[in-house]
Amino acid sequence: MSSYQALEKKFRRMNAIGEASGVLGWDMSTVMPAGGAEARMEQLAALSGVRHEILTSREMEDLFAGALEKKGDLGSWQLANLREMQRIWRHATTLESDFVEAQTKACKKCEMIWRSARPDNDFASILPALKEVLNLTRQEAKIKAEVFECDTYDALLDHFEPGGKSIRIDAIFDDLATFLPEFTQAVQEKQASEPQAIMPDGPFSITDQEKLGREMIKAVGFDFNHGRLDVSLHPFCGGVPDDIRITTRYDENDFMTSMMGVLHETGHAMYERNLPKDWRLQPVGSARGMTMHESQSLIIEMQASRSEEFVSYIASKAQTAFKGKSSAWASDNMQRIYNKVKPDFIRVDADEVTYPAHVILRYRLEKELINGSMELDTLPEAWSDGLEKLLGIRPPNDTMGCLQDIHWYDGAWGYFPTYTLGAMAAAQLFASAKSEVPAIPEALGRGDFSPLMGWLRKNVHTWGSFLSTDELLTRVTGHPLDTQVFKAHLKARYLES
Amino acid sequence: MSSYQALEKKFRRMNAIGEASGVLGWDMSTVMPAGGAEARMEQLAALSGVRHEILTSREMEDLFAGALEKKGDLGSWQLANLREMQRIWRHATTLESDFVEAQTKACKKCEMIWRSARPDNDFASILPALKEVLNLTRQEAKIKAEVFECDTYDALLDHFEPGGKSIRIDAIFDDLATFLPEFTQAVQEKQASEPQAIMPDGPFSITDQEKLGREMIKAVGFDFNHGRLDVSLHPFCGGVPDDIRITTRYDENDFMTSMMGVLHETGHAMYERNLPKDWRLQPVGSARGMTMHESQSLIIEMQASRSEEFVSYIASKAQTAFKGKSSAWASDNMQRIYNKVKPDFIRVDADEVTYPAHVILRYRLEKELINGSMELDTLPEAWSDGLEKLLGIRPPNDTMGCLQDIHWYDGAWGYFPTYTLGAMAAAQLFASAKSEVPAIPEALGRGDFSPLMGWLRKNVHTWGSFLSTDELLTRVTGHPLDTQVFKAHLKARYLES
Known part of the structure; x- marks a missing residue:
């Protein structure tokens, strides 16, 4: 051998x-x-x-x-x-096993405290544990930066986004941070002048929701012979490429969140499912990184499933599933619900337009925290100031501010930017897919994802980790990650339609 | 350290x-x-x-x-x-890793063929693969017998029943084989002279069956905070001591099989659950062996749950659960159903009295096959002859004969005797439990297993593997495994009641 x-x-x-x-x-x-x-x-x-x-x-x-x-x-x-x-x-x-052990313990302890500190709005109670986590994170970043010969932030980012560079993310996020506040304002004004979205009346039985969810999963192309749909508190896509476990949660008063959540997780699932079979269990056969992974969930959820064509299909499909009667089920009303833009404090509830502000805020803060130009004592204040600057709103407390996400508390530093990089990659890939396969939008109008999925499979999924994120994007879309396509997508969807 | x-x-x-x-x-x-x-x-x-x-x-x-x-x-x-x-x-x-690998492969292959050979009644198709398995089993037995300085059969038995000796099993089984044919005959004659058992009419909804099953599991003392009940094709008790997974299967026309199956698996579950907590994940903290494990499922299923007291409780409980109206739900009729004795070809469907014959047959055959005094070509014939001698019936084909059990085909040689040794140990432990805690039968009449379970926990479960099977039995019941108590139990239940 x-x-x-x-x-x-x-x-x-x-x-x-x-x-x-x-x-x-x-x-x-x-x-x-x-x-x-x-x-x-x-x-x-x-x-x-x-x-x-x-x-x-x-x-x-x-x-x-x-x-x-x-x-x-x-x-x-x-x-x-x-x-x-x-x-x-x-x-x-690069890290001694004693160091890793100390880190694992510190993160577990901090996460435990966070579980009560968040609902209790008690940042002070978690500060010592979080300082310990950040202290170890800084050490890890410093050690790895020396060995990898890179910036400290990039040393952590590399774990989630191999080869990612903060100098590029800075430029991308600065561009978005300049563009978004005014754009958000314009979208809100436009939406205020239009008929208001009406929510369809529930309750929506969980049995019917699950049935519709399963139909959607199949429509995207997922084969239940290689996976399951179950319920969990926090929806995720887990398991292994040949046995993928999608989860969701149901609310009898709201079917739309679960349905879009299921479509999101199915995007992740299809990526895992279509990874190169000949390279199963090898590093090159794994998903490229969190940016590409998020792009695959968002191309299904944000690009395809919120397209005019698909929303018109799903409006009638859901109306039948839930035996809806009111005008709330009309396609244009559903479009208004799904594309409603409204600045809010909570990242996971944010719409497509305001989501990047949440990510940019966290990215900028974690960079400063990691390189030592900011300390944790000032985090709540800096968070509120930052959100106000980007979105024009100030969280009323830390529960809805710097305590909302688990990431830093369980040690995932350098992860946040991949959410928005993924959203951008999704827009870029979807634009290329539509230009190469013009039948995609019309097929989505029939609830048929196969032309899109065929393209993704061929151009993204089966490449595994053969190329870097930018190499893959360049190969498929002609250029690396670029804010222009994302901004054009937002303009087209929110101002020009 | x-x-x-x-x-x-x-x-x-x-x-x-x-x-x-x-x-x-x-x-x-x-x-x-x-x-x-x-x-x-x-x-x-x-x-x-x-x-x-x-x-x-x-x-x-x-x-x-x-x-x-x-x-x-x-x-x-x-x-x-x-x-x-x-x-x-x-x-x-004792075994080279190449040998183990060859064995794993041979067993997997043989088991695969068995999955179709059994329904197809095609012993010839599996003969070559089974010969390969037996050949490797003989080699394993020989190698281990030399190292362990014991009989070849005992070298295999030790894997399932640590310290078990075939010389003792021979004596026990010879005694039972002498006792059982006449006894079975006598029981059948007695039962023929009594009113015939009537089956309660179904269908029994699976929801109601599951509800009753869960109630029974709780009645035995199992805590669902440390386990689950689910459905599988072949019922089993799996998982780990702190998270035990009981399974069953449901038939809308028959609730009794699933209910008794659930009680059986809960017996296994309670043993695992009560193993000494201070010795979790250590060999001495594990269950003693298959004899003791089977004794714990059978003390719940066969000793406690088929006792007159419990059957009278469960008859009324089940009648309420399924809203039954006919006289089939009467306690004495339920007793007749549960204690019906009838020689049959299939081990897993056998009653308490004829079950040992199935085990003795397999034990005697596997001993001869392992020590080389018999070859596989004559197995179907020897099986039929043996069953006829022990039970007076001859299987019409190999599907109902030597192809029925998975054990030999997937390599579990030396396992069979533990079923009947376990049934005997259950009788012996139950007799001692009742004599030390006279309240046990009356409590069972109220569906209350706690006096029995308290005794088992203290005298069996928490001992883990500290003692050998016979040491444990001697400590608790005053003597090692003994046919007298088992025979006395059978006589009392089937001839004297």
């Missing part, structure tokens, strides 16, 4: 163990009784411990050296696989 | 990984979509591979040597834990 082959074997096993953790994670969020939590934590810790030991074992260094020496024997996918293996290995080996 | 402590740490991790496999196994049998099977196999293989590597790593030998050298420092539970660790280690290290 060559060194490269030995590496493949090791990563195959590590990733199979990672898949096992994925299934256990789904179980924990959907069906596990509360009393199983402690044992589950130990199971998951054992699995991640074993993976870490395989990844950081001494022979890996020799295997990498051996594989690099015989690079000439490798094909292009093998080379890309080797590159991705090295990236993962580098992340794992 | 002492060598002993290092061993505990290693076993803790191995067993946490084993628990992860347990949850994945539950998932596979209950909720996994068919398309996830291949990926799941790879996940499970990776987990068992990792466990095997930890168990057979070179340092283990030194750790055992070190721990044995300092045996004097250990308490009695630690010593028992060390003994169990050695037993597990010995099983894992």
Whole structure:
């Protein structure tokens, strides 16, 4: 066996163990009784411990050296696989295992406190734990930045968005931050002058909602022979590429949130499902990163499912499903509901136009917090000032301000920008897809995602991690991530329609 | 860290990984979509591979040597834990990993063929694959017998019933085989002279069956905060001690099979649940073996739940649950249904009196097959002859004969006797429990298992694997496994009531 082959074997096993953790994670969020939590934590810790030991074992260094020496024997996918293996290995080996353990403990502790600090609006109570998390995050960023020879923020970003650079995100977000306030104002004025959206009357039975959800999942192209739809408190797409577990939650008074949520998660699911089969359990066979992953959920939810064509289809479909009678079910009213723009305090409830402001705020704050030019004591104030500047509203408390997201409290620093980068990539990919396959909008009007999905499969999904995000976008759309297409999409949808 | 402590740490991790496999196994049998099977196999293989590597790593030998050298420092539970660790280690290290791999493959292949050979009544089609399995089983038995210095059959039995000896089983089974044919005849004659059992009329809605099942599970004492009830094709009790997954299947025309099945699995569940908490994830904290495990399911299903007291309780309970009106719901009729004795071809459908014949037949055949005094070509004939001799009936085909059980085909040789040894242990424990806690029968008459469960918890469950099966039985009942109590139980229930 060559060194490269030995590496493949090791990563195959590590990733199979990672898949096992994925299934256990789904179980924990959907069906596990509360009393199983402690044992589950130990199971998951054992699995991640074993993976870490395989990844950081001494022979890996020799295997990498051996594989690099015989690079000439490798094909292009093998080379890309080797590159991705090295990236993962580098992340794992730069930190001492004592440090990782301290970090895991600090994050778990902080997250626990956050679960009550958020509803209690008590930032002071979490400040010491969050300081400890940030302190370790800064150390991690510094250590990795030295080894990777990059900016501290980028060292963390790389974990979520391989190869991502804050210098590019700065430019993108500055552009959006200049564009959005005025644009949002204009959209709100336009919408104020139009008929107001009326909500269809519930209740909407959960049975009917689930039935409609399943139909939508199938319409997008998902095969239930390779996955499930279940209920969880926080909807997610989990499991493994050949057995994908989509979750949602239902509210009898509102079917629209769950339906769009299901479409969103199905976008993630289709990406996982269509990853290159020949590279299952190998790094190059995995999704490219969080930007591409979010682009795949948002191209389904935001681009396709909120298009005029699809909304007109789903309006009539949902009216039938729920036996609706009022004029609230008319296509143009549904369009108004789905495209309503209104600045709000909560990121996860934000509309397409105001969402980037939430992300830009968090990105700018976490950058300053990581590089040390800001301390946590001033976070609540800085958060409120920042939101006011970007959206013109000031959160009434920290529950609706800097305590709302779990990310920083459980240690996910450098993750936030991928939400908006993903939204932009979705707009860019959708524009290219429509220009190459003009039948896409009309098909969506019939609830048929197959022309879009065929294009995505061919141009995005089956590429796995072969290319970087920008390389992939350039290959498919002609240019790297670009604010122009996103702004054009927003203008077309919110001002020109 | 002492060598002993290092061993505990290693076993803790191995067993946490084993628990992860347990949850994945539950998932596979209950909720996994068919398309996830291949990926799941790879996940499970990776987990068992990792466990095997930890168990057979070179340092283990030194750790055992070190721990044995300092045996004097250990308490009695630690010593028992060390003994169990050695037993597990010995099983894992006697076979070369190439051999284990060949065996796993041969068993998987044979089991696959069996899935169609059984319904097709085609023993010839499976003969070559089964020969391969038996050949490897004989080799395993021979290798282990040499290392363990025991009989070949006992080397396999030890895996399911630690310390079990065929010389004792021979004596027990010979005694039962002498007693049972005449006894069965006598019971059948008695039952023929009595009013015939009438089946209550269905359909019994699955919702009502599930509700009743959950009530029964709670009545036995199971806490749903630490487990679930779900549906699977083959009912089982899986999961892990702190998160136990009971399964059943429902038939709208028959609620009694599912109800008794649920009680049976809850017996297993309570054993797991009450294992010594201080020894979680350690070998000594695990269930003693298959005999004790089966005794715990059968003490609930066969001893307690078919007692006159409980049947009279459940008859009225079920009548209410299903809004039954006919006289079929009367207590004495329910008793007749539950205690009906009738020789049949299928083991899993057999009643309490004829069940041992099925087990004795398989035990005698597998002993001869393992020691080489019989070859597989003559199995169908030998099976039919054996059943006729023990039960007076001859299977019409191999589907209902030697093809009915999965055990040999998937490599579980040496497992069968534990079913009947477990039934005997259940009778023996129940007799002692009643004599020590006379309130047990009356409580069962109110659907209250707590006096029985308290006794089992104290005398059986919390002992884990501290003692051997016979040591435990002797400690609790005054003597090792003994046919007299079992025969007395059968006589009392089937001839004297």
